[in-house]
Amino acid sequence: MGVCLRLLIVSMQRSGSTTLCDDLNRFGIPCWYELFNFNTNPIQAGYAAIKKLGMTEAEARADPRRFIDRNVKDHNFTEPFAFKVFNGQLNGTHGLSSVVHHVDMCLIYRRDNVTAQYLSLEKARLAGCWETTPSSQHDNPQCATDVVAMMERTRESSRLGHFTSVARSWFHAAEGACTKSGRQILKLRSEDYLSSRRATPALANLLVLQRKTMLAAFTHK
Numbered sequence: 001m002g003v004c005l006r007l008l009i010v011s012m013q014r015s016g017s018t019t020l021c022d023d024l025n026r027f028g029i030p031c032w033y034e035l036f037n038f039n040t041n042p043i044q045a046g047y048a049a050i051k052k053l054g055m056t057e058a059e060a061r062a063d064p065r066r067f068i069d070r071n072v073k074d075h076n077f078t079e080p081f082a083f084k085v086f087n088g089q090l091n092g093t094h095g096l097s098s099v100v101h102h103v104d105m106c107l108i109y110r111r112d113n114v115t116a117q118y119l120s121l122e123k124a125r126l127a128g129c130w131e132t133t134p135s136s137q138h139d140n141p142q143c144a145t146d147v148v149a150m151m152e153r154t155r156e157s158s159r160l161g162h163f164t165s166v167a168r169s170w171f172h173a174a175e176g177a178c179t180k181s182g183r184q185i186l187k188l189r190s191e192d193y194l195s196s197r198r199a200t201p202a203l204a205n206l207l208v209l210q211r212k213t214m215l216a217a218f219t220h221k
Contacts, residue, residue: 005079005080005081005104005105005207006068006072006080006081006082006083006102006103006104006105007029007080007081007082007083007103007104007105007106007107007207008082008083008085008099008100008103008105008106008107008178008183009021009031009082009083009084009085009107009109010084010085010106010107010108010109010110010170010171010174010175010178011084011085011086011109011110011190012086012087012110012111012117012167012170013086013117013121013124014111014117014120014121014124015109015110015111015117015190016111016132016190016193016194017084017109017190018033018043018132019132019133019193019194019197020109020190020193020200021033021082021084023197023200024082024200024203024204026200027200027201027204028204029079029080029081029082029203029204029207030075030077030079030081030082031081031082031083031084032045032071032081032082032083032084033045033083033084034046034083034084034085034086034089035049035067035068035071035083035084035085036060036061036064036085036089036090036099037086037089038050038057038060045071045083046060049067049071049074050067052074053067053070053071053074055067055070061090061091061095062091063098064090064095064098064099064102065098065099065101065102068099068102068103069102080207082107082207085099085174087166087167087170093173093177096173096174096177097177097180097181100174100177100178100181100183101181103183104183104184105183105184105185105186105207106174106175106178106183106184106185106186107185107186107187107188107203108171108174108175108178108185108186108187108188109188109190109193110167110171110189110190111189111190111191112189112190112191113191114160114163114164114167115160117163117167118159118160118163118164121163123143127142127143128142129142129143131143186203
């Protein structure tokens with residue numbers, strides 16, 4: 001794995017993880033956003049990476065370790081960097097374990113208010129409000145959609161329950177994989193982070209210090 005410290009951010013949609021990645025980038029820690037998101041959204045690294053590396057989406061999903069390694073080599077990374085993984089982006093538990101085995105630290109970044117998260121996702125899907133900051137949401141008239149009807153429908157259906165179950169299972173599996181692989185695990189509630197965003201410099205400094213520790217151990221081998 002060398003001396004390039006890799007941080008895996010385990011999260012889900014509508015948790016504020018884009019803001020976390022934005023902040024890491026501003027503090028000099030490259031964040032690739034959703035490395036295993038292969039749609040054509042330019043903010044995601046996955047689609048551009050498979051095109052540049054001459055790989056297919058199926059190949060990247062089937063062999064995550066090779067995909068990560070080739071990206072690291074292509075960028076010539078020697079300093080810490082991060083990327084996000086959401087539920088449904090990997091090939092089951094095998095894909096998750098493969099990714100975890102090829103990182104150094106896991107950050108479990110989850111939103112406690114699952115109902116609000118679910119409603120935000122429904123609003124994004126139904127109204128097209130995918131903006132990630134209050135200011136960008138204010139500027140998008142689609143984000144003014146009334147969610148009262150959505151809330152009523154949520155109470156009357158099992159979809160919220162299913163979403164809650166999926167979230168619980170995803171984070172349980174991810175934390176279990178990180179623990180089994182002996183990876184250092186950090187936990188951060190998105191509500192806590194977004195309320196002040198003071199954790200970014202501390203996280204960035206931690207990654208730099210961890211990288212120095214890895215470098216020292218690597219040098220003395």
